[in-house]
Amino acid sequence: MASQDIAVKPSTDALFSGSSRNSRRNMGQFIRWALLFGGGILMIMPIVFMVSTSLKFPFEVYNLNLIPEEPTIENYTYVLEDGRFYRWFVNSLVISIVTTASAVFFDALVGYALCKFRFPGRYLVFIAILSTLMIPTEMLVIPWYLMSKSFGWLDTYWGIMFPGVMTAFGTFLMKQFFETVPDDFLEAARIDGLNEFQIWWQVAMPLVRPALAALAIFVFLGNWTAFIWPLIVTNSVEMYTLPVGLSSFGDEVDVAWELIMTGAAISTLPTLVVFLIFQRFIIRGVVMAGLKG
Amino acid sequence: MPPSALSCRSRPLATLSLRNLVKSYGKVEVLHGINLDVADGEFVVFVGPSGCGKSTTLRMIAGLEEISGGEIHIGERLVNNLEPKERDIAMVFQNYAIYPHMSVRKNIGFGLRTSKLSKEAKDKRIDEVAAILGMTDLLERRPNQLSGGQRQRVAIGRAMVRDPAVFLFDEPLSNLDAQLRTQMRLEIKKLHQRVGNTIIFVTHDQVEAMTMADRIVIMKDGYIQQVGTPLDVYHKPANTFVAQFIGAPSMNMLPGNWAGKGVKLGDGLGIDLPERSAPEGADVILGVRPDDLVVTGGKGLFSGTVNIVEPLGADTLVYVGVNGHEVIAKASGREPPKAGDTVKLTAKAGEMHLFDAKSGEALP
Ligand SMILES: Nc1ncnc2c1ncn2[C@@H]1O[C@H](COP(=O)(O)OP(=O)(O)OP(=O)(O)O)[C@@H](O)[C@H]1O
Ligand SMILES: [Mg+2]
Numbered sequence: 001m002a003s004q005d006i007a008v009k010p011s012t013d014a015l016f017s018g019s020s021r022n023s024r025r026n027m028g029q030f031i032r033w034a035l036l037f038g039g040g041i042l043m044i045m046p047i048v049f050m051v052s053t054s055l056k057f058p059f060e061v062y063n064l065n066l067i068p069e070e071p072t073i074e075n076y077t078y079v080l081e082d083g084r085f086y087r088w089f090v091n092s093l094v095i096s097i098v099t100t101a102s103a104v105f106f107d108a109l110v111g112y113a114l115c116k117f118r119f120p121g122r123y124l125v126f127i128a129i130l131s132t133l134m135i136p137t138e139m140l141v142i143p144w145y146l147m148s149k150s151f152g153w154l155d156t157y158w159g160i161m162f163p164g165v166m167t168a169f170g171t172f173l174m175k176q177f178f179e180t181v182p183d184d185f186l187e188a189a190r191i192d193g194l195n196e197f198q199i200w201w202q203v204a205m206p207l208v209r210p211a212l213a214a215l216a217i218f219v220f221l222g223n224w225t226a227f228i229w230p231l232i233v234t235n236s237v238e239m240y241t242l243p244v245g246l247s248s249f250g251d252e253v254d255v256a257w258e259l260i261m262t263g264a265a266i267s268t269l270p271t272l273v274v275f276l277i278f279q280r281f282i283i284r285g286v287v288m289a290g291l292k293g
Numbered sequence: 294m295p296p297s298a299l300s301c302r303s304r305p306l307a308t309l310s311l312r313n314l315v316k317s318y319g320k321v322e323v324l325h326g327i328n329l330d331v332a333d334g335e336f337v338v339f340v341g342p343s344g345c346g347k348s349t350t351l352r353m354i355a356g357l358e359e360i361s362g363g364e365i366h367i368g369e370r371l372v373n374n375l376e377p378k379e380r381d382i383a384m385v386f387q388n389y390a391i392y393p394h395m396s397v398r399k400n401i402g403f404g405l406r407t408s409k410l411s412k413e414a415k416d417k418r419i420d421e422v423a424a425i426l427g428m429t430d431l432l433e434r435r436p437n438q439l440s441g442g443q444r445q446r447v448a449i450g451r452a453m454v455r456d457p458a459v460f461l462f463d464e465p466l467s468n469l470d471a472q473l474r475t476q477m478r479l480e481i482k483k484l485h486q487r488v489g490n491t492i493i494f495v496t497h498d499q500v501e502a503m504t505m506a507d508r509i510v511i512m513k514d515g516y517i518q519q520v521g522t523p524l525d526v527y528h529k530p531a532n533t534f535v536a537q538f539i540g541a542p543s544m545n546m547l548p549g550n551w552a553g554k555g556v557k558l559g560d561g562l563g564i565d566l567p568e569r570s571a572p573e574g575a576d577v578i579l580g581v582r583p584d585d586l587v588v589t590g591g592k593g594l595f596s597g598t599v600n601i602v603e604p605l606g607a608d609t610l611v612y613v614g615v616n617g618h619e620v621i622a623k624a625s626g627r628e629p630p631k632a633g634d635t636v637k638l639t640a641k642a643g644e645m646h647l648f649d650a651k652s653g654e655a656l657p
Binding site: 187191206209 | 355356357377378382383384386387388389390391392393394403404406407451
């Protein structure tokens, strides 16, 4: 019945409302669309240029035309036949997957503890974690480097990964999301005989699945595109991640933009895959279903 | 329905006793020494206004809240230091708290995960519980495909499946609409008669308390005010608080003094109470329930002017100004008085209650 009401309403509106009101509404609609369209163009332009450049020969790279005069897929065959590209791709994949899994796990664990347990110093810990959000990566790079050097982590996977195995942002995000999980769920599970870890894993975690999915996307993208730290911590070409490796295309004099753009275009594919996998889970209202109707 | 294993329990007595139970949050004491003995299979309802400590008491019994002082025994065991799962209790929450990511079957079976029963025995048990609750057809559904009443039934099923010594309910019906609440009230009562477990049921709805309880525990501000059967607390309230809390509409309270053989209300109105006694001149309160205070054509105890008339069908409630106080009385449903009428009110001496005005305690 309700859906019928809704369906009927606009038509009666259209019948009885004056034309001035109609045109004003159309105007607002138009402005809204125009703004969205403009925003969309802004967002997509760099990507269009990336794809366009990847289809150009070197001589044409500095022409800013969108359609290459002589389109070619030679860059793609070159990049894909270059053994280094695969190595970097795998490096990036391993590092991004491990860091994502680790960050999602530990962020959720710590966020949960900070949200659901009362212990002395809890607030202090939370503030300490949050405060690291205020320090930019560029500043942390030096202490990280010194640390890695003295621990012998330079030029290793672990060296690239360790700053990201847990994130302050994720901890904060998960803490906020666990606030939406009513204690009743956890207490019911406690009475049902679960230990605290099981309560977290079997009851609380499924209830914040949308947040976990969002966090996984963020963290994966962050690591997949990370540049400064991997650049600094790696020395050998075999340890480069994809962004670092791509930037090394070309020689000291000439930057091979067409190859970099080709690699970049290929490297967006995994991020698309990750997004498609996880966005399914971002459905709201999961928590509410177990509570009062 | 088939006779079920749930109804013939063979295990130690499921008694519960609270000894001087105290709860403090920091420096604030919110429960001040609760003493209560619950018999095996008894249905006890905790009732009281918001914030009086009902949930806190229940949660201490469940083991979800630290005990600041006193002892809790379930059966023969002192359970103060036991984990919730070791206490042989199950709890049903106000918000149901059934897991949205699990089917009804999984939800009900959740409490059996750690039990040593075989898979078949567990399934059989779940089916039994579902049959008792009339949910057999819903076992494969998800919680978001259930109505509020069905969700609450799942929550009850999850508690039942372990056949605990004591069931704890914390306002399980307060999220349901009025009609469903009445129905679930009946179902829980039937369920209790059938499975016979001890039940502690918290509510702030006195009708729920009266209709379901074997015994009612009335609490206020962290103290027990009275423990008794529904009829006890209705007919022999221990103090003015209980008198006004139980029964709707609330008991009429008229302040006065004890003089000779009865109560002298203001304006020299005297009411004889032959079998009662109080110190001469003492400040007392005369209580009489609206149900017992009837509009009469004959000689009344006192008279007053009708302010408001509320027809309820069978009866009519009339709000009558008496001596500057407003009392509620009952009149016939067919020929009720009208606003502005002067009416006479009467009540039997045995249906009037006498309280000390200072302490609020009932006087003999
Ligand atoms: N975590 C806490 N910290 C401090 N005080 C608390 C805490 N939990 C409860 N209280 C206090 O304890 C008292 C009893 O609370 P409780 O939840 O037991 O009330 P209740 O009788 O269940 O009320 P309601 O009918 O509203 O559920 C209240 O005064 C409340 O403010
Ligand atoms: Mg409560």
